[in-house]
Amino acid sequence: xxxxxxxxxxxxxxxxxxxxxxxxxxxxxxxxxxxxxxxxxxxxxxxxxxxxxxxxxxxxxxxxxxxxxxxxxxxxxxxxxxxxxxxxxxxxxxxxxxxxxxxxxxxxxxxxxxxxxxxxxxxxxxxxxxxxxxxxxxxxxxxxxxxxxxxxxxxxxxxxxxxxxxxxxxxxxxxxxxxxxxxxxxxxxxxxxxxxxxxxxxxxxxxxxxxxxxxxxxxxxxxxxxxxxxxxxxxxxxxxxxxxxxxxxxxxxxx
Amino acid sequence: xxxxxxxxxxxxxxxxxxxxxxxxxxxxxxxxxxxxxxxxxxxxxxxxxxxxxxxxxxxxxxxxxxxxxxxxxxxxxxxxxxxxxxxxxxxxxxxxxxxxxxxxxxxxxxxxxxxxxxxxxxxxxxxxxxxxxxxxxxxxxxxxxxxxxxxxxxxxxxxxxxxxxxxxxxxxxxxxxxxxxxxxxxxxxxxxxxxxxxxxxxxxxxxxxxxxxxxxxxxxxxxxxxxxxxxxxxxxxxxxxxxxxxxxxxxxxxxxxxxxxxxxxxxxxxxxxxxxxxxxxxxxxxxxxxxxxxxxxxxxxxxxxxxxxxxxxxxxxxxxxxxxxxxxxxxxxxxxxxxxxxxxxxxxxxxxxxxxxxxxxxxxxxxxxxxxxx
Numbered sequence: 001x002x003x004x005x006x007x008x009x010x011x012x013x014x015x016x017x018x019x020x021x022x023x024x025x026x027x028x029x030x031x032x033x034x035x036x037x038x039x040x041x042x043x044x045x046x047x048x049x050x051x052x053x054x055x056x057x058x059x060x061x062x063x064x065x066x067x068x069x070x071x072x073x074x075x076x077x078x079x080x081x082x083x084x085x086x087x088x089x090x091x092x093x094x095x096x097x098x099x100x101x102x103x104x105x106x107x108x109x110x111x112x113x114x115x116x117x118x119x120x121x122x123x124x125x126x127x128x129x130x131x132x133x134x135x136x137x138x139x140x141x142x143x144x145x146x147x148x149x150x151x152x153x154x155x156x157x158x159x160x161x162x163x164x165x166x167x168x169x170x171x172x173x174x175x176x177x178x179x180x181x182x183x184x185x186x187x188x189x190x191x192x193x194x195x196x197x198x199x200x201x202x203x204x205x206x207x208x209x210x211x212x213x214x215x216x217x218x219x220x221x222x223x224x225x226x227x228x229x230x231x232x233x234x235x236x237x238x239x240x241x242x243x244x245x246x247x248x249x250x251x252x253x254x255x
Numbered sequence: 256x257x258x259x260x261x262x263x264x265x266x267x268x269x270x271x272x273x274x275x276x277x278x279x280x281x282x283x284x285x286x287x288x289x290x291x292x293x294x295x296x297x298x299x300x301x302x303x304x305x306x307x308x309x310x311x312x313x314x315x316x317x318x319x320x321x322x323x324x325x326x327x328x329x330x331x332x333x334x335x336x337x338x339x340x341x342x343x344x345x346x347x348x349x350x351x352x353x354x355x356x357x358x359x360x361x362x363x364x365x366x367x368x369x370x371x372x373x374x375x376x377x378x379x380x381x382x383x384x385x386x387x388x389x390x391x392x393x394x395x396x397x398x399x400x401x402x403x404x405x406x407x408x409x410x411x412x413x414x415x416x417x418x419x420x421x422x423x424x425x426x427x428x429x430x431x432x433x434x435x436x437x438x439x440x441x442x443x444x445x446x447x448x449x450x451x452x453x454x455x456x457x458x459x460x461x462x463x464x465x466x467x468x469x470x471x472x473x474x475x476x477x478x479x480x481x482x483x484x485x486x487x488x489x490x491x492x493x494x495x496x497x498x499x500x501x502x503x504x505x506x507x508x509x510x511x512x513x514x515x516x517x518x519x520x521x522x523x524x525x526x527x528x529x530x531x532x533x534x535x536x537x538x539x540x541x542x543x544x545x546x547x548x549x550x551x552x553x554x555x556x557x558x559x560x561x562x563x564x565x566x567x568x569x570x571x572x573x574x575x576x577x578x579x580x581x582x583x584x585x586x587x588x589x590x591x592x593x594x595x596x597x598x599x600x601x602x603x604x605x606x607x608x609x610x611x612x613x614x615x616x617x618x619x620x621x622x623x624x625x626x627x628x629x
Contacts, residue, residue, distance in 0.1 A: 048627045057544055057623045078548075085546030092626055096541040100262030109259065113547050157545070169627050 003030035004197035010063035041217035089158030091168035104138040110160035128156040148179035260558035277527035278567025281520030286575035288516035294588030299499040312459035319498040325455040339467035345456035349449040354414040355405035362435040367445020383424015400436035525610035532614035543623035564607035
C-alpha cells in the first residue's frame with residue numbers, strides 16, 4: 001500500500017549567523033491512511049518542522065517528500081497551496097478560527113477555497129459540524145464556544161473537502177486533559193473510520209494509546225518508532241461511509 | 256463567499272471608528288484644499304467668465320484683467336465694422352476708492368457695462384434690478400461685502416472717487432479675488448467713478464455672429480486695430496488665472512497645500528488600513544496555511560479597503576458640505592462642484608487601493624508556518 005505521506009532522507013537546516021543549524025537530519029518516515037501517528041520529543045527536536053514539511057508549509061533542505069503520491073520537493077512555491085488544499089487538513093494548537101465568522105462560516109471558508117460555494121457549501125458545513133456534534137452551535141461565534149468546541153470546529157474545517165491527511169500540532173495543549181483526550185479520540189475515529197492519515201504532534205505521553213505508532217524525535221533525528229497497536233486499524237477506502245461512522249462518534253458530545 | 260472582509264471591518268467597532276475617522280479626515284482635508292484652490296482659481300476669473308463675450312479687445316500686453324489701460328473708444332466703431340461681429344460693447348473694470356458715510360475708505364473694483372446689452376452684466380442679482388442702474392448714480396454691490404462697504408440698506412449713498420454712488424440693489428456670491436469688492440454700474444457712471452475720459456474705454460467686449468470662426472475673426476480684428484490685443488475669453492481668463500495663481504505665488508501656496516492634503520490623506524488612510532490588516536494577520540496566515548492562494552487574501556483586503564473607502568467617502572463628503580457651506584457664509588471661497596466630488600471619490604478609492612497594496616505586500620511575505628508559532 002502506498003503511503004499517504006512518504007518522507008525520505010529529509011533534512012532541514014536554518015541559518016544562524018554565519019553558521020547553519022540542522023533542525024532535521026536525514027529523516028525517513030511513512031504515514032499510511034487509516035493510521036494515527038503520534039510525534040513526540042523535547043522542544044527543538046524538530047517535530048513541528050517535520051509536520052510543516054509534511055504539510056507543504058515548509059520546504060526541506062534535502063531529501064524527498066511525497067504527499068498522496070505527488071513528489072513535492074521540486075514543485076514551485078505557487079503549486080504548494082494547491083497541494084495543501086487538496087490533500088491536507090490542519091488542526092492548530094490555538095485553534096486559529098476566524099473570530100469574526102460563525103462556526104459554519106469558518107468551515108465554509110475552507111470549502112470555498114475548494115470551489116464549493118453557496119447553499120451546497122452551507123449544507124456540507126452543517127454536515128461536517130454534525131459529524132463533530134456541533135450542529136446546534138453552527139451559528140455561534142468562536143468567542144462563544146468552549147475550548148473543546150473550538151477545536152471541533154477547527155476539525156470540521158480541516159475535514160472540509162475531504163482531505164486524506166490530517167496534521168495536528170499540539171491540538172490539546174490549550175485544552176484540559178479530559179477535553180483534550182476526547183478531541184484526540186475523535187481524531188482517532190476520523191482516521192480509522194474514514195481512512196485518513198493523521199499525524200499528531202503532542203507532548204502528552206498519557207494520550208499515547210490514541211496512536212497506532214509513536215515516533216520519538218531527538219535533535220532532528222528519529223530516535224525510535226514504536227508500534228502501539230498490533231492490529232492495523234486501516235480499512236479500505238469507502239468501506240465505512242461517513243454516515244455509518246457517525247453513531248460511533250457519540251463520545252464527542254461530551255466535549 | 257463568507258463575508259470575512261465585512262466581518263473583519265465591523266467586528267471591532269473602535270477600530271472601524273478609527274479607520275473611518277482617518278478616511279473622513281483625509282477626504283475633508285483634500286476637499287478643503289482642492290476646493291480652496293478651485294475657489295481661488297475660479298474667483299480670479301469670475302468676471303471674465305461671466306461676460307458672455309467671445310472676444311476681448313484689451314490694451315497691448317495686458318497681463319491680467321485688473322491691469323488693463325484705457326484706449327480710445329473709436330476702436331469700438333472699427334470693431335463693429337468688422338465682418339463677423341454681432342455685438343461689440345465698451346466695458347470697464349478698474350479700481351476706485353469707496354468712501355463710507357463714517358469717513359472710512361475701501362478700495363473697490365468698479366465694473367461698468369451697457370445695461371441694454373447682455374454682455375458684461377452682473378449675475379445672481381438678489382435685490383433690485385439691472386434697470387435700476389439707469390439712474391445716474393446707481394450701483395449694485397454684493398451681499399458678501401455689505402459690511403465691509405458699510406451698506407446697511409438700499410438707497411444708501413456713498414462716494415466713489417468723490418462721485419456720489421447710491422446702492423440700488425445687491426448681487427449674491429460674486430466674490431472678488433483681490434481685497435476690493437466689485438461695484439457694478441453703467442458704463443457711463445463707471446467712466447465718472449474711475450475718472451476715465453468720455454472718449455475712452457478699458458475693454459471692448461465682442462460677440463461673434465453665429466457661424467463665424469472665432470480664430471478668423473480674431474485675426475481680422477488684430478489686422479484692423481492698432482496698439483491693442485485681441486484675446487478670446489478663455490485666453491484672457493487663463494492669463495488672469497495664471498497671473499494670480501502662479502506669478503503672485505498665492506496659487507502655488509494653495510496648490511502645495513492641496514498636494515500636502517493628498518499626501519497626508521494617503522498616509523492616514525494607508526496607516527489605518529494597514530493597522531486593520533495587521534490586526535488580522537494571524538487569520539491571513541491561517542488562510543495561507545490551509546491553502547488559500549494569495550489572490551484570495553488580496554481580494555479580502557481589497558474588499559475591506561473598498562468598503563472603508565465608500566463609507567469614509569460618504570462621511571467625508573457630508574462633513575465637507577458643512578465645511579463648504581460654513582466657508583461660503585464666511586470669507587473663504589471653497590468650491591465643491593459635483594465633478595470634484597466624483598474625482599475625490601476616485602481619489603479615495605485610489606488612496607484605499609494604495610493602502611491595500613501596502614498591506615498586501617506584508618501579507619505576501621507572510622510565512623504560513625507562523626500558524627505553528629504561538
